[in-house]
Amino acid sequence: MSQSVDRALTILGSLGDGPVTLEQAATRIGVHKSTALRLLRTLEEHGFVHRQSDRRYRLGGRLLSLAHRALEEIDVRQVAAPYLASLSERCGHTVQLAVLQDGEVLYLDELAGRGSPARPSRIGRRAPATGTAIGRVLLAGLPDGEAGPEALSAELAAVRRQGWAAESAEHREAVTCVAAPVAGSGGRTIAACAISAPADRVAPVELARLLPELLCTAEAVSLAYGGSPTPRWCENRCGARPAARASRT
Template structure:
């Protein structure tokens, strides 16, 4: 990869954390301000960067349009959408869908709960998080074959998650949220995604959220069936809605 391309991509990555000044942009890629300015202007010309009135720079609309196009290619998101909407309507909490990419969780869909919406909290769609540090990530890691797991110290916890069929957020989670997550399985019974219910910890206690686990498991099962997976005892047609007439195509 050429040095200019590497610097431009690194710079775009740093803008994912929020607007930056020219000085901050230069520092993030270790170059002089004049070099950073040339890169920013080029990215701005192509719509990847937008210059604010206070002379800071943020991600441009082109990034969002490309992200949305990429998400459309992850077909499990489309398959899961009606089931997530139904779960969201029933529980009122934030509902999320994520996939595993390397050792990180990529959030591909989210419906904000009533507390999150009222507080104006930003969506997690498109954001990444260390898989080992989240309930939704541990569910996905638990679905990997033994030789595909990079986090050996979690082996006992992942085995418990696999037996139970769902995971809860740990007390060490950096954000003040409580969360439960369950896997979405494909035709080979391996997890292709995971869905979760979360809420602010000061609004919904972990014990209260655990009461929603049956709803979550049935939703995950319904998505799995629609995606082409095999039914398990978790299936509950009355709770999750009508069984799809035909399984979704993944071509």
């Protein structure tokens, strides 16, 4: 590890105990104040450090945001697991959970339904976001200006309005799919869940009939995770109890 990176990480670690002055930061990494100032200014430019009005430095919003997103991606699979299992049992098709990572879909979980043909699991695999229903749901949940190609803007706006997406040729394969977002704190899309099936066995219109089940599950996962979706579909299909949210302390 380079000396500068080591010093920057040491400063960030020390800020976990609370704000520090320039002198304190320099002392903790054993350098002159001018060196510490250069490091702090660089970290501040990237949002990892914030300089307060009293001239002390604290952890910046960028670092807290990244940490929050990392935690969400790690534990959303555990929170969603029982709801996905129930959905798979009820619909008999393959159900999936995915997040958006580095502009691609990353599959966190997949359960094959009782009527699903055997195929390799997608868990841990990546896929183009624009070529999948679950990817378009995730892109539609991004803030304005971050969703990707301008050509997709109208389509993503439609996905955002209706609250789901459908695809009849996932990954250029004969797979049909419907997907819906999972909301985290502040209503932000943190993941998406989907139902998929071979197009030669299940017509898109048949899969679309399962949308109420899928939307119910997505909102149940959101509520269990501590998010705040607008309950539209949870009518005891998935056992959701909006008044009893999971604690994440």
